[in-house]
Amino acid sequence: MTSDTVRAAPRTPPGTVPEPTPPPPLRRRLGDLPVAVLFVLPAAIGFALFYLWPAVRGAYLSLTRYNVLTPPRFIGLENYEKLFGDRLFWNALKVTAEYVVLNIVSQTVISMLLAVLLYRLTKSMVVRGIVLLPYLVANVVVALVWFWMLDFQLGVVNNVIEWLGFDRVAFFGSDLAIPTIAGINTWRHMGYTALLIFAGLQMIPPSVYEAAAIDGASEWRTFWRVTLPLLRPVMALVMVLSVIGSFQVFDTIAVTTSGGPINATRVIYFYIYDLAFNRFNFGYAAALSSVLFVLLAGIAYVQLRLSRAGESDLRGS
Amino acid sequence: MARVRWGRVAGWAVLVLVMLVTLFPFYWMLRTSFSNTRALAAGAADLLPVDFTLGAYRRVLGLSSTAEAVAEGGSSGTVNFWLYLRNSIVVATITTAGQVFFGALAAYAFARLRWPGRNAVFTLFVTALMVPPIFTTLPNFVLIKELGLLNTFLGIVLPHLLMTPFAVFFLRQFFLGINAGVEEAARIDGAGHVRTFFRIVLPMSRGPIATLAILTYITSWNDYFWPLLVGKAENVRVLTVALGIFRSQTPQGSPDWAGLMAATLFAALPIMALFAVLGRRVIDSIGYTGVK
Numbered sequence: 001m002t003s004d005t006v007r008a009a010p011r012t013p014p015g016t017v018p019e020p021t022p023p024p025p026l027r028r029r030l031g032d033l034p035v036a037v038l039f040v041l042p043a044a045i046g047f048a049l050f051y052l053w054p055a056v057r058g059a060y061l062s063l064t065r066y067n068v069l070t071p072p073r074f075i076g077l078e079n080y081e082k083l084f085g086d087r088l089f090w091n092a093l094k095v096t097a098e099y100v101v102l103n104i105v106s107q108t109v110i111s112m113l114l115a116v117l118l119y120r121l122t123k124s125m126v127v128r129g130i131v132l133l134p135y136l137v138a139n140v141v142v143a144l145v146w147f148w149m150l151d152f153q154l155g156v157v158n159n160v161i162e163w164l165g166f167d168r169v170a171f172f173g174s175d176l177a178i179p180t181i182a183g184i185n186t187w188r189h190m191g192y193t194a195l196l197i198f199a200g201l202q203m204i205p206p207s208v209y210e211a212a213a214i215d216g217a218s219e220w221r222t223f224w225r226v227t228l229p230l231l232r233p234v235m236a237l238v239m240v241l242s243v244i245g246s247f248q249v250f251d252t253i254a255v256t257t258s259g260g261p262i263n264a265t266r267v268i269y270f271y272i273y274d275l276a277f278n279r280f281n282f283g284y285a286a287a288l289s290s291v292l293f294v295l296l297a298g299i300a301y302v303q304l305r306l307s308r309a310g311e312s313d314l315r316g317s
Numbered sequence: 318m319a320r321v322r323w324g325r326v327a328g329w330a331v332l333v334l335v336m337l338v339t340l341f342p343f344y345w346m347l348r349t350s351f352s353n354t355r356a357l358a359a360g361a362a363d364l365l366p367v368d369f370t371l372g373a374y375r376r377v378l379g380l381s382s383t384a385e386a387v388a389e390g391g392s393s394g395t396v397n398f399w400l401y402l403r404n405s406i407v408v409a410t411i412t413t414a415g416q417v418f419f420g421a422l423a424a425y426a427f428a429r430l431r432w433p434g435r436n437a438v439f440t441l442f443v444t445a446l447m448v449p450p451i452f453t454t455l456p457n458f459v460l461i462k463e464l465g466l467l468n469t470f471l472g473i474v475l476p477h478l479l480m481t482p483f484a485v486f487f488l489r490q491f492f493l494g495i496n497a498g499v500e501e502a503a504r505i506d507g508a509g510h511v512r513t514f515f516r517i518v519l520p521m522s523r524g525p526i527a528t529l530a531i532l533t534y535i536t537s538w539n540d541y542f543w544p545l546l547v548g549k550a551e552n553v554r555v556l557t558v559a560l561g562i563f564r565s566q567t568p569q570g571s572p573d574w575a576g577l578m579a580a581t582l583f584a585a586l587p588i589m590a591l592f593a594v595l596g597r598r599v600i601d602s603i604g605y606t607g608v609k
Contacts, residue, residue: 030432030433031430031431032426032430035426035430035509035510035511036426036430036435039422039425039426039430039510040422040423040426040427040438042423042479042480043419043420043422043423043442043479043485044423044438045479046419046476046478046479047445047479047480049460049479050453050457050475050477051445051448051453051482052441052445053456053460054452054455054456054460055448055452055456057456058452058453058455061455061456061459068459110335113331114335117328117331117332117335120328121325121328121329122332125597125600127332127336128600129592129600130336130339130340131335131339132600133340134339134342135603136535136588136589136592137588137589138538138539138556138584138585138588139539139541139557140539140541140557140560140561140584141557141560141581141584141585144560144564144578144581145343145345145346145578147564148349148574148577148578149345153358154357154361154571154574156345156362159361159362160362163362187338187342190335191339195603219324244449247449248450248451250542251541251542254541254561255561269451272451272455273542276458282455282459286455286456289449289452289454289455290452292449292451292452293448293449293451293452296449300447
């Protein structure tokens with residue numbers, strides 16, 4: 001259901017919204033306009049000021065040189081041209097992509113496993129509550145706890161590793177920092193994602209499992225041939241949301257590595273932040289945000305296309 | 318049959334392992350917060366607090382003198398925990414109240430009132446769901462700065478106070494599902510739209526409104542990026558921002574881990590308390606974020 005609503009919403013052509021009340025015959029052309037204005041006005045102001053205007057302005061600022069203190073100066077596409085030759089930009093893209101892939105793969109696999117286990121083994125709210133817990137605390141909190149646990153000298157993980165007879169691991173060194181941060185965020189999100197998938201599992205009618213059982217299909221086979229295909233719409237939605245969220249990683253990096261060592265964790269979001277607020281290069285930062293915007297829109301589009309998210313296999317069966 | 322049972326045992330083993338991995342960092346936070354930072358090196362892997370002390374909490378709550386703090390490996394800088402807690406509460410509460418209330422008003426107009434341009438405006442609103450926050454964040458920062466609202470509560474809450482596409486979308490979806498008969502009966506009795514909304518629709522929507530409020534409160538409480546940009550000043554600094562700053566105030570190379578963990582635990586505590594009280598409601602609410 002969730003997948004349908006999300007996909008359908010922005011595309012709803014005018015007129016398909018269900019009309020709850022049949023038009024009272026005496027109503028005038030304007031309908032409830034005066035009351036409606038009253039009801040929508042606060043939200044409309046919020047939308048205009050903090051969504052619409054900044055979107056327009058962001059696009060404009062990306063065509064300017066702007067340091068916030070003096071008025072923006074129009075420079076055309078210079079910022080975008082500069083992007084192509086910016087080593088740090090390509091590095092940021094590479095690092096972000098690496099993070100997204102690691103994070104999404106580990107998170108999806110673990111969450112799927114966890115969701116199936118929850119579905120098959122227990123209805124306990126306590127168990128579900130426990131797996132959800134990390135998602136409820138702030139990114140900053142999660143980042144700090146793991147930063148402490150993975151500390152090279154004093155962290156418990158490294159002390160256990162040494163006790164087991166191995167060498168200590170520099171989790172936040174340049175080689176491992178991105179996988180480490182991907183792992184930390186997997187830890188935070190796995191329960192949450194599992195619950196989303198779990199909700200999808202609950203929507204599969206028991207009759208299809210009964211049919212599979214009658215056909216003598218093994219559990220393994222049932223999972224691959226029945227469960228997974230039926231989960232596709234939910235998985236598509238979960239994947240799109242996770243990928244988009246994953247691209248915007250910032251908090252964890254800001255409180256642990258701050259983009260370092262050197263540029264090993266300077267992801268796009270952090271680079272934009274750095275450009276705008278440490279180097280006061282707002283125009284260039286805005287250009288980068290525009291590129292990120294287009295990139296995310298493109299990825300979401302391709303994902304939804306590839307996964308045919310809106311179609312459910314249930315209808316056909 | 319036996320095979321299936323073994324499968325269950327293996328399944329439970331994995332599930333218990335996942336729960337342990339989930340809970341251990343929380344325990345470690347607690348364990349470290351009761352330790353003496355200076356003694357941590359000696360017992361880095363001890364399961365119990367090292368050299369048990371309440372010093373970290375005293376430091377975080379501003380109860381210990383500089384000399385005491387330094388003796389236990391803390392910094393001389395004080396953490397104004399109560400102030401940051403108050404700020405977090407103020408920001409999360411105002412954001413939640415505004416967003417839910419104004420979101421409900423707009424959602425009602427989109428779901429129930431008939432007016433020209435309704436669908437077009439709604440489509441426009443929902444399109445904003447697709448825009449990644451960073452794209453609007455930089456210009457919003459500029460706007461808040463121009464309005465002279467940097468380092469004010471208003472500046473921190475304003476962008477999410479009047480509307481978020483999610484809130485409007487979510488509540489409209491619910492209002493559409495309410496049986497229109499009840500409202501019509503009220504209208505026939507002579508109640509206007511405003512009255513119908515406050516007397517009938519709002520009370521009927523307690524459930525979804527609570528769901529939205531919980532989600533908004535948690536999101537707002539945990540937000541870091543925006544308050545970092547516009548609210549670094551001490552008097553409006555929220556807990557997440559304060560934690561980041563506390564972490565970077567490292568005395569002589571090694572952070573005050575016990576103090577940091579005590580502060581971290583405090584920052585997480587209100588949400589965990591909310592979770593403990595509302596339990597099931599929070600878990601059920603999470604399912605709705607799928608539409609976010």
